Amino acid sequence: xxxxxSYLSTKKLSKFFGEFLALxxxxxxINAGEFVCFLGPSxxxxxxxxxxxxxxxxxxxxxxxxxxxxxxxxPTSQRDFGIVFQSYALFPNLSCFxxxxxxxxxxxxxxxxxAKRVEELLSLVxxxxxxxxxxxxxxxxxxxxxxxxxxxxxxxxxLLLDEPLSALDAKVRVHLRQELKNFHRRxxxxxxxxxxxxxxxxxxxxRIFVMDGGKxxxxxxxEDIYANSKNPFVANFIGMTNFIEGEVLNKNVITIDNKQxxxxxxxxxxxxxxxxxxxxxxxxxxxxxxxxxxDGTVVDVEFLGSFLRIYLNTxxxxxxxxxxxxxxxxxxxxxxxxxxxxxxxMSPTHLNVYEYDR
Ligand SMILES: Nc1ncnc2c1ncn2[C@@H]1O[C@H](COP(=O)(O)OP(=O)(O)OP(=O)(O)O)[C@@H](O)[C@H]1O
Ligand SMILES: [Mg+2]
Numbered sequence: 001x002x003x004x005x006s007y008l009s010t011k012k013l014s015k016f017f018g019e020f021l022a023l024x025x026x027x028x029x030i031n032a033g034e035f036v037c038f039l040g041p042s043x044x045x046x047x048x049x050x051x052x053x054x055x056x057x058x059x060x061x062x063x064x065x066x067x068x069x070x071x072x073x074x075p076t077s078q079r080d081f082g083i084v085f086q087s088y089a090l091f092p093n094l095s096c097f098x099x100x101x102x103x104x105x106x107x108x109x110x111x112x113x114x115a116k117r118v119e120e121l122l123s124l125v126x127x128x129x130x131x132x133x134x135x136x137x138x139x140x141x142x143x144x145x146x147x148x149x150x151x152x153x154x155x156x157x158x159l160l161l162d163e164p165l166s167a168l169d170a171k172v173r174v175h176l177r178q179e180l181k182n183f184h185r186r187x188x189x190x191x192x193x194x195x196x197x198x199x200x201x202x203x204x205x206x207r208i209f210v211m212d213g214g215k216x217x218x219x220x221x222x223e224d225i226y227a228n229s230k231n232p233f234v235a236n237f238i239g240m241t242n243f244i245e246g247e248v249l250n251k252n253v254i255t256i257d258n259k260q261x262x263x264x265x266x267x268x269x270x271x272x273x274x275x276x277x278x279x280x281x282x283x284x285x286x287x288x289x290x291x292x293x294x295d296g297t298v299v300d301v302e303f304l305g306s307f308l309r310i311y312l313n314t315x316x317x318x319x320x321x322x323x324x325x326x327x328x329x330x331x332x333x334x335x336x337x338x339x340x341x342x343x344x345x346m347s348p349t350h351l352n353v354y355e356y357d358r
Contacts, residue, residue, distance in 0.1 A: 007032035013062035024214040037201040040211035046194040082151030086163040090135040121149040141172040161193040273356040280325040282350035
């Protein structure tokens with residue numbers, strides 16, 4: 001389907017490295033001004049897709065369209081983008097000023113305009129005081145902000161970020177991802193960020209493309225992908241999920257461990273073996289004898305600040321522990337402890353059902 005608003009598209013893009021298929025028929029549309037993430041496990045093809053868009057890698061087949069122009073056969077130098085790599089890749093022998101000015105000088109900007117632009121960019125990333133410093137004199141987070149300033153120095157219409165935060169420690173990473181988001185809000189620059197960190201993608205992206213094995217498994221808003229994961233891979237990769245085996249009784253009922261759970265219409269036919277996916281926060285601990293109550297034994301309780309994570313051994317998940325998250329301000333019994341036998345129910349409106357192919 002054509003998307004009239006699309007600023008950047010790939011159409012049936014494939015990439016072989018020798019015999020190995022790193023990108024498999026990837027077709028995506030990204031709108032002008034969107035912030036999207038390519039998210040997936042190591043080796044799934046995220047960087048390869050980004051590099052194809054930049055022209056740093058040549059596709060084996062398929063096309064790339066940017067701003068209504070086919071760019072897939074253009075050399076890198078004729079494409080319109082700025083890029084930040086995972087390893088900062090600042091020039092170590094150049095100062096912050098010189099690093100940022102580099103692309104402008106290549107374009108033949110005069111000294112005065114270059115100096116003005118560099119100062120503007122340093123102020124944008126909050127590092128005006130560091131103009132004369134060298135990369136080795138900066139923290140990891142500061143280096144990434146300089147790399148960002150350098151990437152947008154020539155005012156590209158597309159910003160490509162390959163795991164720009166992954167080398168930073170957790171606190172700096174969270175801080176910088178908020179800065180990146182604010183930065184995007186202010187400039188409205190179409191931005192593609194590669195990450196394998198699902199929390200980062202959920203926090204920052206307008207839209208996420210979940211990848212596995214060179215394919216796009218699902219695309220959508222963070223909320224949509226989290227609540228309506230299309231398959232077990234996505235449900236498992238984004239956030240946490242309990243997978244529970246069941247069997248379809250009819251289009252509205254699934255049987256789990258001889259108990260019948262009502263659904264509006266899960267879409268599967270009688271006797272289909274299914275996996276019911278329940279997020280940890282969608283499980284309710286209950287008093288005894290409630291309808292459709294399951295039970296389990298508490299094997300671990302973790303205090304995680306704003307919520308408790310409770311691990312249960314239960315017969316409906318024989319090979320794994322069931323995970324239940326409860327906010328600390330919730331009205332459940334917080335004296336819950338290892339060894340307790342507790343009841344729990346699952347609200348069908350928050351469950352996803354997948355066909356179970358063993
Ligand atoms: N130049 C290359 N030659 C051969 N194989 C390559 C080359 N570049 C990438 N690959 C392979 O293609 C696959 C995808 O690599 P890619 O770098 O795109 O993964 P990724 O999703 O970015 O992973 P990571 O999260 O680890 O960075 C990997 O299996 C990788 O080994
Ligand atoms: Mg990569």
